[in-house]
Amino acid sequence: MTTGLLRGANKTGHKGWTTEKCIMCSTTLDFYQGYELKNIYYCPKCLSKGISAYFCAADARKVHYKCPYCKSELKPYFE
């Protein structure tokens, strides 16, 4: 299960699924739709700083899976 991955990203208390936007192109990343999860990447370092650093697959590829903000490696949201 992937619910643990949302820790820190979701401060509302309910460990539900949420919708984020790609930080680069503002595409809506819908965490409800399981089939799309594999297209979502995130930067754990930026997330831990409170930045919603989520990336769509196209942008993740564009930045070569490196966070353009802190240069750490992007992780696939769904592994």
Ligand SMILES: [Zn+2]
């Ligand atoms: Zn994008």
Ligand SMILES: [Zn+2]
């Ligand atoms: Zn980052």
